[in-house]
Amino acid sequence: MTRFSAWAVFKNGLMGQTGWGRQWRDPEPKKEYDVVIVGAGLHGLATAFYLAKNHSVKNIAVLEKGWLGGGNAGRNTTIVRSNYMMPGNRKFYEHSLQLWENLSHELNYNVMFSQRAHVSLFHSPAARDAAARRYNSMRLTGADGELWSLEQLQQEIPHLNYNNARFPIIGAAVQKRAGNARHDAVAWGYARGADQHGVDIIQNCEVTGVIRNGGNITALETSRGSIGTKKIGFAVAGNTSRLWQMAGLGKLPIESHKLQAFVSEPIKPLLDHVVVFGVGGAHFYISQSDKGSMVFGGDLDWYKSYAQLGNLPIVQDVAECATSILPCLGRVRLLRHWSGVMDMSMDGSPFICKTPVDNLYLNAGWNYGGFKASPASGWHFADLIANDRPNSTIEHFDLKRFERGVIIDERGAGPDPKLHG
Numbered sequence: 001m002t003r004f005s006a007w008a009v010f011k012n013g014l015m016g017q018t019g020w021g022r023q024w025r026d027p028e029p030k031k032e033y034d035v036v037i038v039g040a041g042l043h044g045l046a047t048a049f050y051l052a053k054n055h056s057v058k059n060i061a062v063l064e065k066g067w068l069g070g071g072n073a074g075r076n077t078t079i080v081r082s083n084y085m086m087p088g089n090r091k092f093y094e095h096s097l098q099l100w101e102n103l104s105h106e107l108n109y110n111v112m113f114s115q116r117a118h119v120s121l122f123h124s125p126a127a128r129d130a131a132a133r134r135y136n137s138m139r140l141t142g143a144d145g146e147l148w149s150l151e152q153l154q155q156e157i158p159h160l161n162y163n164n165a166r167f168p169i170i171g172a173a174v175q176k177r178a179g180n181a182r183h184d185a186v187a188w189g190y191a192r193g194a195d196q197h198g199v200d201i202i203q204n205c206e207v208t209g210v211i212r213n214g215g216n217i218t219a220l221e222t223s224r225g226s227i228g229t230k231k232i233g234f235a236v237a238g239n240t241s242r243l244w245q246m247a248g249l250g251k252l253p254i255e256s257h258k259l260q261a262f263v264s265e266p267i268k269p270l271l272d273h274v275v276v277f278g279v280g281g282a283h284f285y286i287s288q289s290d291k292g293s294m295v296f297g298g299d300l301d302w303y304k305s306y307a308q309l310g311n312l313p314i315v316q317d318v319a320e321c322a323t324s325i326l327p328c329l330g331r332v333r334l335l336r337h338w339s340g341v342m343d344m345s346m347d348g349s350p351f352i353c354k355t356p357v358d359n360l361y362l363n364a365g366w367n368y369g370g371f372k373a374s375p376a377s378g379w380h381f382a383d384l385i386a387n388d389r390p391n392s393t394i395e396h397f398d399l400k401r402f403e404r405g406v407i408i409d410e411r412g413a414g415p416d417p418k419l420h421g
């Protein structure tokens with residue numbers, strides 16, 4: 001496979017672009033693998049990549065029921081940040097941001113990571129105090145964060161509604177190293193990297209059953225036949241409960257909810273940052289893509305479903321948020337919107353853990369924040385599968401934390417999955 005470089009681009013320019021090969025193979029499934037990862041989203045692909053690269057595991061397959069990156073991986077609004085405060089989350093998300101900072105080099109694939117800053121608006125002195133506490137704790141533990149006054153914010157982002165917003169803006173909490181990336185490129189980069197390490201990525205291969213022999217899983221039934229395996233990792237996001245039930249494990253502390261994303265027609269450069277607006281019932285985040293489209297989203301659709309479709313009341317709600325905070329968008333046309341299926345956990349934090357089945361490992365509960373987490377999620381899930389024990393960064397992300405009463409509720413939203421984001 002061609003390694004991407006300035007020289008390769010130049011050479012192919014001279015050769016009429018005929019020197020580029022396939023980016024990953026399309027192999028037939030083998031009868032048996034050492035490790036099978038179910039789900040070729042970001043978390044599954046990253047896990048396979050780090051299993052092969054960091055732990056030299058050979059004979060790995062990633063099984064995907066559709067096409068790789070066709071789930072939430074290719075449907076999200078691409079925000080990357082590490083502004084978490086809870087002890088169980090802080091170290092993990094900061095590690096992820098550090099991995100993002102070198103990801104294009106590591107994968108030899110431009111994931112278009114753009115550290116354009118993540119700007120959370122606040123609208124009351126109480127919100128400013130809460131942000132000061134969070135951002136100070138971030139700084140004390142090695143991340144970056146700062147508070148902007150209203151004057152500074154007006155200079156940096158002049159188009160926000162400073163004049164007659166229902167909730168007047170009084171400043172913002174900012175993480176400058178945060179930003180966004182191109183989601184498809186991340187999926188393709190991990191797929192290409194994993195394939196280069198010999199991982200078989202098998203698309204159009206749905207897992208339909210789990211064959212257990214006593215305590216262990218011996219094989220997976222799939223739409224392309226039975227595939228034997230020594231270890232299995234589930235990384236299927238909103239479909240986790242389905243796979244969990246196939247394995248005969250009952251219920252999980254996860255609900256599957258829908259979240260929509262929206263893209264406008266392209267417009268001239270308007271917004272250099274990722275801006276988040278959340279007060280009262282409103283929740284809204286927006287950035288501008290390199291092609292000029294405004295990319296934005298809001299809350300969940302408020303009902304549980306496995307459908308990748310959204311409802312119209314949320315379209316209205318998000319459009320109202322958009323025009324209340326950026327009134328200049330009022331006449332911009334919406335181009336597309338779609339939905340993904342979110343694995344919302346009871347405390348809003350994920351699971352990267354062992355399970356009641358010895359050779360089954362779980363990666364789930366990403367709520368609607370799993371894009372930013374994908375490098376560290378793959379890194380630590382691979383470490384868990386290779387070494388059969390959680391390391392200290394992820395030991396809190398287990399299923400028993402609810403029994404212990406040590407939940408990781410970053411939002412303080414309580415045991416209601418749809419309230420976590």
Ligand SMILES: Cc1cc2nc3c(=O)[nH]c(=O)nc-3n(C[C@H](O)[C@H](O)[C@H](O)COP(=O)(O)OP(=O)(O)OC[C@H]3O[C@@H](n4cnc5c(N)ncnc54)[C@H](O)[C@@H]3O)c2cc1C
Pocket residue numbers: 038039040041042043044063064065066067068069070071072073074075076077078079080205206207208235236237238239243259260261297338339340341366367368369370371372373
């Ligand atoms: C609209 C929207 C906006 C979002 N915005 C952000 C954001 O700004 N920042 C952020 O950090 N996160 C965001 N997220 C969340 C993030 O996208 C997800 O948390 C993350 O992508 C989930 O992990 P994944 O990529 O592995 O999931 P997926 O891409 O969903 O991967 C799971 C895969 O498993 C496959 N699968 C399921 N069942 C089976 C089966 N039986 N057999 C085989 N394969 C199966 C699916 O087809 C799918 O491809 C957003 C999500 C959505 C939907």
